[in-house]
Amino acid sequence: MLVPGLIQRQSQSLVMTPQLRQAIALLQYTQTDLAQHLRQVCETNPLLILEPGDTASDAASSPDDFHDDDPDRFTTAPERPEAAAPRPSARDELLLQIRLSFPPDEQNAALHLLDSLDESGRLPVSVADLAGRLHMEARRLEKIRQILMHLEPAGLFARSLEECLAAQLRVRNRLDPAMRTLLDNLDLLARRDWRKLREKCALDQDDLLDMLAEIQALDPRPGLNLPPPAPPIEPDLIVRPNGAGFRLTLNTRLLPRLRLDGTLRARIDSHTETGKALLTYAAEATALIRALQTRKQSLLTVGRAIVQHQAAFLRDGPTALRPLTMREIAEHTELHESTISRIVSSKYIDTPQGTIPLKLFFSTALTSKDGTTQSAHAIQHRLQALVAAEGDNVLSDDALTALLQEEGFSIQRRTVTKYREGLGIAKSSQRKRLRRTS
Template sequence: MLVPGLIQRQSQSLVMTPQLRQAIALLQYTQTDLAQHLRQICETNPLLILEPGDTVPEATPASEDFHDDDPDRFTTAPARPEAATPPLSDRDELILQIRLSILPADQNAAFHLLDSLDESGRLPVSVTDLAAELDVDASHLEEIRQTLMHLEPVGLFARSFEECLAAQLRVRNRLDPAMQTLLDNLDLLARRDWRRLRQKCALEQDDLLDMLAEIQALDPRPGLSLSSPAPPIEPDLIVRPNGTGFRLTLNTRLLPKLRLDDTMRAHLDNHTEAGKALLAYATEATALIRALDSRKHSLLTVGRTIVQHQAAFLRDGPTALRPLTMREIAERTELHESTVNRIVNSKYIDTPQGTVPLKLFFSTALTSEGGTSQSAHAIQHRLQALVAAEGDNVLSDDALTALLQKEGFSIQRRTIAKYREGLGIAKSSQRKRLRRTS
């Protein structure tokens, strides 16, 4: 028989103090958002003074040098770091994506397609006519167009309104047979013939309404953003060649500096109501300054580790990307994986290869028979090269798998299919049909 009594238990839990919550929140801010957040705080805290930011190294190193032959040796940069590049327009961002996603031999054709877009972002000229102008194979130009159509903003380079919407749905993994049927019958949608639409899509009314809501959320004219002013994107980090290595700089050009107002601090006093209020402001201000220093240190630490690992990318471009996960960065920096995720999310780095998101450097590893690993991004570029060079001998997914396995990669057909779809490359049967019709 159980006898009621008292039982003591000991447990541990992480208490989220206001200071800890603030430090975590600061990690997630972009340069622009953080600057705005600091201005808002300074409007309510009389002890804080804002000063213009810049990229000059401070007492806490904002810039570090490292070399390939000695990747663990860092020193504070003795000179003023190079300034960040100005913010890119949406068109410049698209040009950067084309340079990163399209093989060099195909980039002239890709830029010709870009120059041929109308104001809505669609391609008013047939691919066959453009291919004749460029003196290139029409089916190969169509493959380039398919890849371009899935860059940001998705839906550019489409030949029709329906194709524009289909591309956006495809990247969201929502282009199922019912949705494709809906796109094939947009004339019924325009006439509001709901009964026939439900019949053709074989859907109940609620399901059809859900699909219509998804259609309404798409951008029918993605090209408009190319002519509108781009929101400023300020890189958080800048990396530049420096002798035989690289220099990594924390960009604080837009980020104002904070300091305590010494005059106001002289009035801190526990014995008056005004003095007690200032003490509370002083506590808030000190915690904010510490959180900013922590953010700076964490961003430099993570950025340094990423750049060390991806030094080949800085020299040779996307095909030299190495596999990397956030868990690996967390282990090397002794930070929590969730902290690493917050640091790299929505952050940009200005590199010799252009200004790119930090998340670009993370991809899964594919292991070769010799035990070496290669980035999934690098494999995707190799896949693009094989398709680009296939000529009249169109390669099936099985053939592409066999070729890559022959090159030493332990890759399966389903992975090839996933990468091909992600790159916007049509199936072999579709590519064959395109070549026949062209």
């Protein structure tokens, strides 16, 4: 018979001290947010002195040429629930589409076109004039513009209302000959000359009303949904070629320097109430400085591991992106996977391929029969490039699969179809019909 009694057990549990919470919070801050946070802290802590950071455009600290045999490492607590990341703005999503749709040498031209839009999303300057400013062929720039018009939101970069509406109808697979005729006669629509419109479109009244309803559902000014241009992204890390390898540095251009006021600290009298309060401030200041150093070390450690793994991407571009998971980086750096997630969140790195988010380096893997793996991001990027360059020779999913396999990608037709649909690319039959009607 069991007799109730007291039993002592020993167990371990994680205690979230204020210092640990602070270290975790600093890992998630962007450069801009961290600089603002430090200024706010210094306003309330008399023992902290804030000095201007580096002002040179290429200022950086802690160069890392990957010859360090004893990298700084630390481990953190298991993952805690985090607030959901804010939804990217319409402009952020458009910028991502541009990065995925164009090679690096055409991305600058696409961004220049984006900066040239008026508030309604139209391109008020001729392509020829813009091509002259960019020192490139007008035909090539026009091809870029045509691709841009059919990104989301469709209709941006148009030179006229007719072109704007046509782009939106084309992505919906509704730009048939009758709709094209209607767009060619928008002046009749403005005058409400229904009889002439029916004659020109060869439609009865009900069909014409259906088409008018479709036109009314379109957005004649898609640019109004885009926020103003954001300031240039300030990268957290900078990587540059250095002989056969790369040099990684921490960008400190925007970050102020933080130090403890040693003179005031030495004068503290711990026997007074004011002195006791100042000692508390001193402890908080010291903890913050240590947390900043930990953030710096962990960011460099993770950045080093990513650069070593993705060296081919840095040299050759998106198609050379290798599969990578946060668990692999966690094992390589001896950091917890939750720490990796916090470090790469909202952080950017300036690379030979442009300034890109650290999260872009992480991609699922496709494994071929011979055991080799390839990045899903790299395959999707190449698939999008093939479709963008197909011209009148529209490629079926079978043809796309064959081309990708010839280039060394281990992929099957069903995966190509899944990626194509996920990227919002219409079927080959729809793309052919759209080209005929356009």
